[in-house]
Amino acid sequence: MIPLIVQQLGLREYTSVWESMRTFTQQRNTDSADEFWLVEHPPVYTLGLNGDPAHVLDHGNIPIIKVDRGGQVTYHGPGQVIIYLLVDLRRLGLGVRDLVRKLEQAQISFLNHHGIHAETDPNAPGVYVADHKIASLGLRVSRGCSYHGIAFNLEMDLSPFKHINPCGFPGLQVTQLTDLGINLDWDSAASQLVTYLQQQLGYTNPIKIVDQRK
Numbered sequence: 508m509i510p511l512i513v514q515q516l517g518l519r520e521y522t523s524v525w526e527s528m529r530t531f532t533q534q535r536n537t538d539s540a541d542e543f544w545l546v547e548h549p550p551v552y553t554l555g556l557n558g559d560p561a562h563v564l565d566h567g568n569i570p571i572i573k574v575d576r577g578g579q580v581t582y583h584g585p586g587q588v589i590i591y592l593l594v595d596l597r598r599l600g601l602g603v604r605d606l607v608r609k610l611e612q613a614q615i616s617f618l619n620h621h622g623i624h625a626e627t628d629p630n631a632p633g634v635y636v637a638d639h640k641i642a643s644l645g646l647r648v649s650r651g652c653s654y655h656g657i658a659f660n661l662e663m664d665l666s667p668f669k670h671i672n673p674c675g676f677p678g679l680q681v682t683q684l685t686d687l688g689i690n691l692d693w694d695s696a697a698s699q700l701v702t703y704l705q706q707q708l709g710y711t712n713p714i715k716i717v718d719q720r721k
Contacts, residue, residue: 508712509598510540513701517720521551521572521583524591528654529575531593535652540715541598543704544591544656545697548583550667555579555645562672569667576645576655578632579675586663586683588697590704591656596648599708603648607632610657613703614642620699621689631674634659639682643674660684661696 516524524546531542552563552571555578562580563571569582583589596606611627614634618625618641625636634642642659660683673679684691691699705714 509710510712511705511710511714512540512542513714513716514542514544515716515718515720516544516546518547518549518585521548521553525574528591528593532649532652532654541594543701544593546589546591547585547587548589550584552580552582552671559675562675564672565670567670576647578645580671581643581658581674582667582671583658584663584667586661588659588661588693588700590700591654593652593654594708595652597651603646606646606653607644609707610644610704613707614657614659614700617700617703623687623689631676633674636682636687639680640673641682659700661693
């Protein structure tokens with residue numbers, strides 16, 4: 508059975524978590540447990556490795572960080588459930604496209620459970636409800652292992668998305684769970700998403716939860 512550890516990090520600055528993900532991935536070995544990191548970030552825009560800065564229309568006082576995941580620009584802020592997936596793809600027998608599909612399906616299943624129809628877009632990774640994006644996805648694979656992950660809009664200030672072309676698509680609208688009439692606290696939403704991710708990725712053993720929140 509593949510071991511899985513869920514780290515609850517709380518509210519953390521983006522750069523420090525990103526650096527920790529890279530270090531973890533560089534230092535892990537074939538016996539290392541896979542880990543999900545649950546986190547929120549203070550307001551920040553992140554621009555993918557080959558992202559076009561022109562998609563940032565007006566960042567105001569929100570910092571922009573160029574990172575090593577795929578994709579274009581997105582926004583992270585409090586009230587968003589971020590789950591970073593530090594998993595050994597070779598051990599799971601998955602390719603990158605398989606992983607993307609499973610991450611999307613986990614979130615669709617979560618939304619369906621709450622009576623919300625959601626779907627994917629073959630031209631733009633992520634999860635959509637009535638053409639509004641509710642979750643973004645970006646990954647990096649190094650040494651056969653992934654990091655970065657998903658960002659699910661729960662209950663947050665969506666206005667910063669108006670100052671970018673989200674994921675590189677001008678005019679793309681975003682939404683969040685509370686605007687769809689579902690009110691869950693952060694911990695409940697994160698826990699449910701972890702369950703669906705665990706099912707999709709085939710972790711059958713009990714997970715170990717480590718609470719590092721301050």
